[in-house]
Amino acid sequence: MSQRVLVTAGASGIGREIVQAFAANGAKVFVCDIDAPALDSLVKDLPDVMTKVCDISKREDIEQMVAFGVDALGGLDVLVNNAGIAGPTAPIEEIDPNDWEKVVQINLNGTFNVTRLAIPHLKKSNAGVIINMSSVAGRFGYASRSPYSTTKWGLIGFTKTLSIELGEYGIRANAILPGAVEGARIQKVFEGRAQLSGQTVEEVRQDSMANQSIKRLVDPRDIAALAVFLASDYGKSISGQMLPIDNDMQKAS
């Protein structure tokens, strides 16, 4: 039987690569996202993928989405908690508490709410899997990005606890910790830094790799391949782990 996979925030970016990779591997995939046009465009490319608009910051949206998704898939084997926002860039004392709460609401509360509703369905699977998308910011402190770093570390505690609680049900939980990933999001960060510093975007891009052994950005398709591997039978002995995929970063920057 094909794996039944739910990916949150999978209409674009890394999530979309994950959706594509699972679909290419023969899985049945259900995707939610806040962006309806992006979901429409995903379905144009991958007509078998099922979708629903859902704001991961809203509990009622999540309740409807998980019920709808599990019904559409006919059960659930793999949950990929990919949804996460970058949040503000500022020193802690200058962060607007509303901005802080928004990051916590999506990155942590949203992940908790999707997961708690998915668990009863994963327990019915022969091999349930949870993958949480953390970050290199969940391995190091990250100056001026405290809400992001705090929530990404929070996901590590969540993952390790899920692994302990759910092991007896044959459910594995792991976290993927990407470094700087090639794509629109990092490009925007580089452009912002270039504007502030007066450097060119290319100079900022080179500087951003100073703290990593391998001087390139992470290919999002490699993250997707890691997710597919972790969810596969080859990953059956891996649980409660944090898996960095970051060209060996020594510092979050």
Ligand SMILES: NC(=O)c1ccc[n+]([C@@H]2O[C@H](COP(=O)([O-])OP(=O)(O)OC[C@H]3O[C@@H](n4cnc5c(N)ncnc54)[C@H](O)[C@@H]3O)[C@@H](O)[C@H]2O)c1
């Ligand atoms: N891009 C990177 O360099 C990088 C590095 C490390 C970790 N990550 C993590 O990987 C995950 C995906 O990152 P990305 O860069 O692909 O993200 P992205 O900013 O490209 O967004 C991906 C999707 O999230 C959706 N989304 C935003 N807010 C939402 C909400 N409230 N409810 C539902 N969907 C929502 C967007 O519509 C979009 O389709 C995140 O958890 C992020 O923190 C990204």
